[in-house]
Amino acid sequence: MAGLGREVGREIAREFVGLPSPLIGRAGAGGHPCQGLYHRPASGPAPRTAFIAAHYNVDFSEHYLASYLAERGYGFLGWNTRFRGNEPYFLLDHALAEIGVGVRWLRERAGVERVILLGNSGGGSLMAAYQSQAVEPNVVPVAGMRPVEAIENLPAGDLFVALAAHSGRPEVLTAWMDPSVTDETDALSADPALDPFDPENGPPYGAAFQERYRAAQRARNERITDRVLAELDALKGTRARDRLFNVHRTWADLRMIDPAIEPSERVPNRCYLGDPRAANYGVFGIGSVCTLRTWLSMWSLRTSQCVAAPHLARITVPSLVVHATADECVYDSDARAVFGALAARDKRLEFIKDEHYLRASRPRAADLIDAWVRER
Known part of the structure; x- marks a missing residue:
């Protein structure tokens, strides 16, 4: 019509x-x-x-x-x-x-x-x-x-x-994800040494912290992929072919918080959902709910196309x-x-x-x- x-x-x-x-x-x-x-x-x-x-x-x-x-x-x-x-x-x-x-x-x-x-x-x-x-x-x-x-x-x-x-998709999720998460089943778990919202770390964020942070983001993505592949393998021969899981805290790109990193005309300390800290600990985020195969298809640095x-x-x-x-x-x-x-x-x-x-x-x-x- x-x-x-x-x-x-x-x-x-x-x-x-x-x-x-x-x-x-x-x-x-x-x-x-x-x-x-x-x-x-x-x-x-x-x-x-x-x-x-x-x-x-x-x-x-x-x-x-x-x-x-x-x-x-x-x-x-x-x-x-x-x-x-x-x-x-x-x-x-x-x-x-x-x-x-x-x-x-x-x-x-x-x-x-x-x-x-x-x-x-x-x-x-x-x-x-x-x-x-x-x-x-x-x-x-x-x-x-x-x-x-x-x-x-x-x-x-x-x-x-x-x-x-x-x-x-995998690059965006990885750039935004909070690498301080220590337990993927606990949305509040955090390694203080990588916590972007700990004032001891910044902002401003030093070059060494930024380098460690980015490496830890990539490592978190890879750990999730390792777990997903292992779980898919474990499901073989069972009644299930896939399952759902959560990915917590995906609003933590340092550029969202510190405008000195890649300066632009953007409003500082802001993401698409407003304040990054509030968004990061909220329930709305990219990749927040996935099946094992959706992770591999869309979010994994290693396997996503x-x-x-x-x-x-x-x-x-x-x-x-x-x-x-x-x-x-x-x-x-x-x-x-x-x-x-x-x-x-x-x-x-x-x-x-x-x-x-x-x-x-x-x-x-x-x-x-x-x-x-x-x-x-």
Whole structure:
């Protein structure tokens, strides 16, 4: 069904799109596994160029740029795989198959000739993985899972945009996790020598502490992977194939607390959930609940295929990287790493002074992206 809404000066049509997945059936209550909203101008010819945006977990159906880009004559499919709001069970190969469902709908049903993959925030590495798999199949199943045939022939995108994009799921979690945790079953356990909220350690944080802290973060990620692999092995021959577990305290990147580390225009001592200390000891966080296989698929430094760099190295279509210079948790080094890893000869890095969600500059961001697309 379609509905009409008015944004800044142009009427926008929004169409709900619900489609089957090549992997699982429709829900008993009736919902399709793959769902989204297609935004387009309400009058005039149907768009020949359209964006598609998807995320590992966040609902992108009403993405903040959808109406702005539709006003400028584009189609925009805010797309969700079945893992929307369902991060504990995420599997990369399954998600890529379901993103492919949305890309095919744009080409075959919406009449779009050119598809632009928009990788926003965490979706940056996800959409990079999609294009990478489409042009050079490389994604393999996580331990004990069957290959997904539907990802062997994905329709590729024609352009790629990374907007306020992180450098990959395992890298982000590791950079944010609190390495002072001494007992993964105790959310309050802490080694004082690594506690980022102990005034004895900072801020400001000395170079030696930063080095020990980063090494301890990587070590924590590796310890969890060791345990996950051991538990999967122990489950063989039992009635269970997987289990859930918690990852505590994942809002402790030193850059969130100390603005002297990689200075930018961000508000100091702030993360996406506000005060890092309060967020770190709260119950909302990335990777906070996982299955064993989801850890291996999305969060493990050793096994995850959600690392952006190898996928970006397979992207040769024209590419645009847009960095928000006041982003609380994506830093200049992240944007430059994404830009540097892209194999595209035609690539550009642009900066917008705003926070992660571009609340003050969405029209400007839409104008920037529109101008870049029209040049091509």
